[in-house]
Amino acid sequence: MAERTYLQAISDGLRQEMRRDKRVFVLGEDVGVYGGAFKVTLGFQEEFGAWRVIDAPLSETAIMGGATGAAIMGMRPVAEMQFADFVSCAWDHLVTVAAKQRWRVGTPVPIVLRLPSGGGFSGGPFHSQNPESSFAHIPGLKCVCPATPEDAKGLIVAAIEDPNPVLFFEHKHLYRRIKGEVPEERYVTPIGKARTHQEGDEVSVITWGAMVYTAEEAAKQLPDSSVEIIDLRSVMPWDKEAVLASVRKTSKVLVLHEDTRTGGFGGEIAATIAEEAFEDLDAPVRRIAAPDTPVPFSPVLEKAFIPQVDDVVRGLKELIQY
Amino acid sequence: MAIARVAEPSGSLQDVKEWGLDREDLLGIYRNMLTTRGVEERGHILYRQGKIPGSFYTGRGNEAASVGVATAMGSDDVGTPLHRDMGVHITRGVEPWRIFAQYMGREDGPTHGRDGNVHMADQRLGLIAMVSHLPAMLPVAVGAALAFRIREEKRVAVAWSGEGAMARGDAHEGMNFAGVRKLPVVFICDNNQWAYSTPAHLEYAVEHLADRAQAYGFDGVVVDGTDVLAVYREAKYAIEKARDGGGPTLIECQTLRMEGHAVHDDAFYVPKELFERWAERDPIERYRTWLRENVEMTDDEEDEISGYVKKLLNDALQRAEQSPLPDPSTLLEGVYATPEDLDTPHHK
Numbered sequence: 001m002a003e004r005t006y007l008q009a010i011s012d013g014l015r016q017e018m019r020r021d022k023r024v025f026v027l028g029e030d031v032g033v034y035g036g037a038f039k040v041t042l043g044f045q046e047e048f049g050a051w052r053v054i055d056a057p058l059s060e061t062a063i064m065g066g067a068t069g070a071a072i073m074g075m076r077p078v079a080e081m082q083f084a085d086f087v088s089c090a091w092d093h094l095v096t097v098a099a100k101q102r103w104r105v106g107t108p109v110p111i112v113l114r115l116p117s118g119g120g121f122s123g124g125p126f127h128s129q130n131p132e133s134s135f136a137h138i139p140g141l142k143c144v145c146p147a148t149p150e151d152a153k154g155l156i157v158a159a160i161e162d163p164n165p166v167l168f169f170e171h172k173h174l175y176r177r178i179k180g181e182v183p184e185e186r187y188v189t190p191i192g193k194a195r196t197h198q199e200g201d202e203v204s205v206i207t208w209g210a211m212v213y214t215a216e217e218a219a220k221q222l223p224d225s226s227v228e229i230i231d232l233r234s235v236m237p238w239d240k241e242a243v244l245a246s247v248r249k250t251s252k253v254l255v256l257h258e259d260t261r262t263g264g265f266g267g268e269i270a271a272t273i274a275e276e277a278f279e280d281l282d283a284p285v286r287r288i289a290a291p292d293t294p295v296p297f298s299p300v301l302e303k304a305f306i307p308q309v310d311d312v313v314r315g316l317k318e319l320i321q322y
Numbered sequence: 323m324a325i326a327r328v329a330e331p332s333g334s335l336q337d338v339k340e341w342g343l344d345r346e347d348l349l350g351i352y353r354n355m356l357t358t359r360g361v362e363e364r365g366h367i368l369y370r371q372g373k374i375p376g377s378f379y380t381g382r383g384n385e386a387a388s389v390g391v392a393t394a395m396g397s398d399d400v401g402t403p404l405h406r407d408m409g410v411h412i413t414r415g416v417e418p419w420r421i422f423a424q425y426m427g428r429e430d431g432p433t434h435g436r437d438g439n440v441h442m443a444d445q446r447l448g449l450i451a452m453v454s455h456l457p458a459m460l461p462v463a464v465g466a467a468l469a470f471r472i473r474e475e476k477r478v479a480v481a482w483s484g485e486g487a488m489a490r491g492d493a494h495e496g497m498n499f500a501g502v503r504k505l506p507v508v509f510i511c512d513n514n515q516w517a518y519s520t521p522a523h524l525e526y527a528v529e530h531l532a533d534r535a536q537a538y539g540f541d542g543v544v545v546d547g548t549d550v551l552a553v554y555r556e557a558k559y560a561i562e563k564a565r566d567g568g569g570p571t572l573i574e575c576q577t578l579r580m581e582g583h584a585v586h587d588d589a590f591y592v593p594k595e596l597f598e599r600w601a602e603r604d605p606i607e608r609y610r611t612w613l614r615e616n617v618e619m620t621d622d623e624e625d626e627i628s629g630y631v632k633k634l635l636n637d638a639l640q641r642a643e644q645s646p647l648p649d650p651s652t653l654l655e656g657v658y659a660t661p662e663d664l665d666t667p668h669h670k
Binding site: 025027051052054056057059061062064065066067068069070071072073074075077092093096097100101102103104105106107108109110139140142161163164 | 400432433436437441442443445450451453454455458459460461462463464465466467468469470471472473479491492495496498499502503656657658659660661663664
């Protein structure tokens with residue numbers, strides 16, 4: 001075990017896979033000489049060469065379409081959008097080609113698309129978004145959102161191994177601020193299994209990504225309450241059983257995400273709880289999410305946008321007192 | 323001002339032999355062109371009989387372009403043929419009965435009823451199935467070429483597009499990336515002059531679409547898409563050049579879409595004289611004449627080929643009609659691939 005940042009853990013996992021499997025290659029903007037906008041692939045081109053760490057032109061469509069073609073030909077592309085926001089330029093290829101090819105014509109498309117996502121540093125409307133729910137809605141895609149360094153490594157390995165297009169939402173706010181013990185050897189964290197971030201029996205928080213830590217901070221401010229935090233790790237597939245088990249244990253549930261509220265994945269979780277665990281509930285399911293606006297730039301506005309610890313504390317108190 | 327090279331028409335038998343085609347190959351091309359048209363003509367009948375759900379698309383007038391290019395491909399090469407390129411499927415060896423089953427949404431179609439018309443491909447034959455969003459398959463073919471380049475395989479990807487789809491960003495991004503990396507890919511633009519009802523002069527402002535190749539750093543060629551041997555020659559040259567590390571080529575095959583966009587469209591907007599003029603250059607008739615004049619194709623041989631095609635298609639229709647409808651209980655299967663699914667010819 002060694003202490004690694006979330007970013008280093010992603011980098012470690014990717015490097016390990018590239019060393020053991022020649023089919024794995026990296027494709028994206030500035031991923032080679034520069035090592036990626038966030039330096040996840042720093043030093044990769046020196047180690048693996050310019051044809052396995054490929055600097056692409058500013059062409060998200062060609063990156064995603066190219067990754068699809070290479071995957072169909074037996075490669076294991078790990079493509080990078082410089083920011084998750086730019087995946088809009090690759091949407092068509094993800095959704096129209098990659099997601100449907102297996103079901104439609106029997107051709108698997110094993111791709112990992114790395115998506116530096118999330119806000120909290122004045123990235124503004126085009127460098128801060130969390131578009132996971134848009135893609136969770138598309139049959140054929142998987143959406144992974146790790147919260148810890150250990151998961152970041154184990155899930156990038158799982159994503160590369162997976163025979164499907166996997167969107168890997170790596171939260172930029174966690175890159176360098178979150179550190180943890182990470183095994184040095186190779187391991188695979190299964191996609192679709194939630195993790196209990198902390199156990200409790202009074203109220204459940206269902207969340208993922210950076211909001212896991214917001215929930216943790218909020219729970220610390222309620223030392224007399226027993227808050228369970230479920231880190232979904234992936235929203236497609238999502239661990240329904242783990243969520244329902246936690247709801248049955250606590251009978252009160254808060255669904256928390258950084259993405260905007262309407263059509264956010266929290267709605268799907270809340271609906272499923274209402275359908276399958278209604279009798280177990282002692283309070284209405286509560287959602288906390290960003291308001292339905294673009295992500296603002298100015299720090300005061302962004303603070304009003306991204307769910308804050310105080311918002312979660314308030315939500316938890318209301319549930320506990322219900 | 324035109325920039326692309328305008329290809330010469332097909333030459334003498336001597337020229338053709340130099341390109342590597344013997345008499346049997348030449349008759350095989352004719353058979354493939356007849357089969358291509360026959361499949362679509364019979365498909366049209368099936369549609370009118372109410373046996374094909376949805377709509378129905380043909381590539382009438384494009385038989386020389388599609389068969390010519392496919393004949394020039396190597397067995398390990400791959401391609402992404404579109405809805406005017408039935409000739410590619412036929413030339414690569416897709417069995418007509420499977421195509422009819424596909425048209426009718428039956429279990430034995432290449433997509434088992436999950437997608438319709440020409441949205442199909444047999445990947446064992448090096449084909450990648452198209453989507454409706456044209457030219458989305460162009461960057462996909464570029465990605466296939468990227469895989470070949472990374473693995474240093476001597477294989478080539480052929481990317482099809484129509485002149486209408488050349489207006490979309492996918493075409494630009496795909497061709498630019500391929501040009502920058504000198505990837506082993508050949509771009510085929512079937513220029514049939516009409517994107518649904520929109521004429522070519524409202525689709526692009528250059529003289530020839532192949533002129534754009536220069537902007538991407540590779541060669542552009544304009545070829546008469548009704549001249550199967552000229553198409554073959556240009557495709558062969560471009561494919562072998564790509565195989566040898568010479569980078570991409572954009573080949574514009576000029577044709578006329580001889581029917582509507584799909585079967586529901588009577589193409590009232592296409593001037594009648596234009597149809598008449600291009601009907602005189604029917605690719606199959608042109609090639610038949612060439613064969614009679616240059617390789618002395620006999621009446622017997624001609625009858626034998628047309629008889630073969632007729633029987634092939636009659637048998638295919640019968641077999642396709644016996645194919646069961648897909649089982650609705652299988653709808654949920656295969657949305658996600660399993661590791662075993664990766665055990666395909668491409669992924670090995």
